[in-house]
Amino acid sequence: MAASSFPTTILFSPNFVITAGCVLFRRTEASLQVCILFHEVKKQWLLPKGRKDRGESVEDAALRETFEETGYPCRLMPGLSMWTRAPPPGSQEKDTAALITDATEPFAVTTRTIQPTDVKFTWWYIAESTGDPKQENTQTLSECFTSEFMDVEVAVQKLTFATDREVVEKAASIVRASDKAVTS
Numbered sequence: 001m002a003a004s005s006f007p008t009t010i011l012f013s014p015n016f017v018i019t020a021g022c023v024l025f026r027r028t029e030a031s032l033q034v035c036i037l038f039h040e041v042k043k044q045w046l047l048p049k050g051r052k053d054r055g056e057s058v059e060d061a062a063l064r065e066t067f068e069e070t071g072y073p074c075r076l077m078p079g080l081s082m083w084t085r086a087p088p089p090g091s092q093e094k095d096t097a098a099l100i101t102d103a104t105e106p107f108a109v110t111t112r113t114i115q116p117t118d119v120k121f122t123w124w125y126i127a128e129s130t131g132d133p134k135q136e137n138t139q140t141l142s143e144c145f146t147s148e149f150m151d152v153e154v155a156v157q158k159l160t161f162a163t164d165r166e167v168v169e170k171a172a173s174i175v176r177a178s179d180k181a182v183t184s
Helices: 058-070 152-158 162-183
Strands: 016-027 032-039 044-046 049-051 074-076 080-084 098-103 108-115 118-129 145-151
Touching (some): 016 058, 016 074, 032 058, 058 074, 058 145, 080 162, 118 162, 145 152, 152 162
Antiparallel strands (some): 080 098
């Protein structure tokens, strides 16, 4: 069997951290809103995300971190149509991208080099508010965030980092396209 001509990088567990977060939406009659965080000390607008705990699934970490940092109870948004390379359960299909409905897969992953040999992987999911009231005192002692829902376009302008803006824009496009498919 011929070796692949594509480069391969191996990172061993001491050299990476797995993090996860959600783009948290709620719908109003007038607009689609997204919840973003304001870091009171760093004066930055961010998306909710954090480290996966040992033994925790990435999906559970994304929902837990989003709830902890925003205070809003949330769930993965049902009924999304999006592209994924994840095969159906038990499938022997070739690894190819497919447009699926009712997707709950991560829609993006970002990577950030923290040191020359250390990398942070963040898996992004699309979530929605359950509609339950915001809960106070959900953040860890080291966190100092204020969370706020705002129209997607306003949030994109406020977010401090370009990658967060891109993640929100992609998530909003998936939600809007899924909403249109349902109403068509």
